Amino acid sequence: MKIRIGYELLYDCPQPTPMILMLNVHYSRVSDMITPDHIVTTPSLPQRAYRDSFGNWCTRIVAPPGRTRITTDALVMDSGEPDVVAANAWQTPIENLPEEALLYLLGSRYCETELLMPVAWSMFASTAPGWPRVQAICDFVHKHIVFGYQYARPSKTAFEAYRDGNGVCRDYAHLALTLCRCMNIPARYCTGYMGDIGVPIPDAPMDFSGWFEAFLDGRWYTFDARSNFPRIGRILMARGRDAADVAIATSFGPNVLAGFKVWTDEIPA
Secondary structure, eight states, X not given: OEEEEEEEEEEEESSOEEEEEOOXXXXXXXXXXXXXXXXXXXXXXXXXXEEOTTSOEEEEEEEOSEEEEEEEEEEEEOOOOBOOOOTTOOOOOGGGSOHHHHGGGSOBTTBOHHHHHHHHHHHHTTSOTTHHHHHHHHHHHHHHOEEOGGGOOTTOOHHHHHHHOEEOHHHHHHHHHHHHHHTTOOEEEEEEXXXXXXXXXXXXOOXXXXXXXXXXXXXXXXXXXXXXXXXXXXXXXXXXSSGGGSOSEEESSOOEEEEEEEEEEEXXX
16 A cells, blocks of 8 residues: 655744754655655755664754744555464563664663562563563553653653653553563564554544564564554654654754644545
8 A cells, every 4th residue: 555654843943943853754655655754844955764672763953033834745565464473473582682672672662670660570570471571561551551742741751650650652652662671572663654544533633653673482562551452554754762863853042833743545446
């Protein structure tokens, strides 16, 4: 299937404001791009691109005083298949994990493994290692957190989401991946486009989405504690330890986000 993706961000800045943007589709999906997702700014601004330490594609700009419009409109080819389910995937012993996965066993800014370790072991020690254990964690988080945009705040951590029992998609992902790390399963945060393909259209504006990947049986698998079932049309933008590593825009100066639109729509055959 073909999926149209894009966004429009409007920033009002009182002074020249450097920004780091992480708005491109992940390099692992480059071959699926039918039309590229070039970042277009109004006014036209110089752009400098680089790869961060996680391999994500980043763009640097300096927004001038006044309003800056940042947008893209692209077309992606997708298999139309739901997320992979591998119910028999086993849990890799720590001593056999590849070195690049070890980072994702550790605590990070929004994922306090030291606070949630007792919770994780008290709840999931008796579950079967591997896929069943990760799924049990997702089942718990899916039921425990009440979704609502009114519960969103940029400083909210996994422990706070557990304590408060509410949040948005990133809070589901943070809590689930932290519980996985506590159970010695490497887990990393993901962000990207997740449209309403194959599901009822919610009464809410489209947004970027957060989910996570767990390392099982020698590879990374996608899990989504908010939806908690395989979804169609997931388009990855960036991966990291948690949301701090994959912010869509990091600004170094005062600004107001005056407009925010995201689209991800299936194009009829």
